[in-house]
Amino acid sequence: MIHLNELLSNPLETIPLTATIDSALCVGAGGSSGSLADKPIIHNARGQLLIPASQLKGRLRHECEKLARGLNWAVCESPNPQTMCPQRSHLKTKEDIAKSFEREDYRLDKRYHCLICQIFGNPVLPSQIIFEDLICTENPENIPEVIRPGVTLNRHRRTAEDKKLYFIETSPANAQLQFVGAIHLLPNYPIYTKPLILAGLQHIHALGGSKSAGLGWLHWKPLDIQIDEDAWCKLLPGELR
Numbered sequence: 742m743i744h745l746n747e748l749l750s751n752p753l754e755t756i757p758l759t760a761t762i763d764s765a766l767c768v769g770a771g772g773s774s775g776s777l778a779d780k781p782i783i784h785n786a787r788g789q790l791l792i793p794a795s796q797l798k799g800r801l802r803h804e805c806e807k808l809a810r811g812l813n814w815a816v817c818e819s820p821n822p823q824t825m826c827p828q829r830s831h832l833k834t835k836e837d838i839a840k841s842f843e844r845e846d847y848r849l850d851k852r853y854h855c856l857i858c859q860i861f862g863n864p865v866l867p868s869q870i871i872f873e874d875l876i877c878t879e880n881p882e883n884i885p886e887v888i889r890p891g892v893t894l895n896r897h898r899r900t901a902e903d904k905k906l907y908f909i910e911t912s913p914a915n916a917q918l919q920f921v922g923a924i925h926l927l928p929n930y931p932i933y934t935k936p937l938i939l940a941g942l943q944h945i946h947a948l949g950g951s952k953s954a955g956l957g958w959l960h961w962k963p964l965d966i967q968i969d970e971d972a973w974c975k976l977l978p979g980e981l982r
């Protein structure tokens with residue numbers, strides 16, 4: 742929970758984000774109404790295209806988990822709550838847990854939460870970072886809707902499957918659309934948060950479905966963020982510092 746007076750005396754730190762889409766963008770869930778396409782792009786109430794905050798958060802968490810494992814951090818397995826902190830039912834014995842999560846700072850609230858959960862949260866621990874939707878800066882009236890047909894391929898037979906033609910709605914190809922948003926850091930975020938999420942962002946090269954069809958490729962505007970040396974050091978396990 743955030744208290745208003747805490748916010749007023751201590752405004753949130755913000756990481757501004759700008760993504761430029763290098764190919765057509767396909768974002769959205771199937772079955773939404775109001776479009777012919779099976780996978781419409783999401784629009785907000787003002788008609789602007791957007792990439793939902795939840796999608797960005799999920800992808801960034803995934804990339805940060807991969808980096809954390811590469812750094813030999815013990816992290817739980819999202820997104821299934823059973824294998825996430827504090828349950829981690831896949832670790833059977835107390836010894837398993839002790840072996841995997843021996844650092845003191847995993848312990849919060851009398852329960853253990855790995856370093857990724859301490860940033861991104863889990864079903865019982867609130868997230869320390871808040872994501873905004875990434876919103877397209879282009880006036881929606883200047884963006885024509887593009888409907889692309891797709892065909893589901895049967896990998897085994899290497900043929901198109903009968904009746905598996907589908908349609909997806911995308912932004913126009915090569916329009917270099919810019920999407921702008923932000924990540925807000927709550928007071929008391931863990932010290933390694935900024936370097937980890939900045940590194941994780943650099944591993945996100947695409948958002949939205951159909952990456953393999955060449956849709957949704959993007960690059961991030963370079964970030965001008967100060968990170969103190971302590972925070973970088975905290976990323977490394979003790980023996981490498």
Ligand SMILES: [Zn+2]
Pocket residue numbers: 816817818825826854855856857858859863
């Ligand atoms: Zn965890």
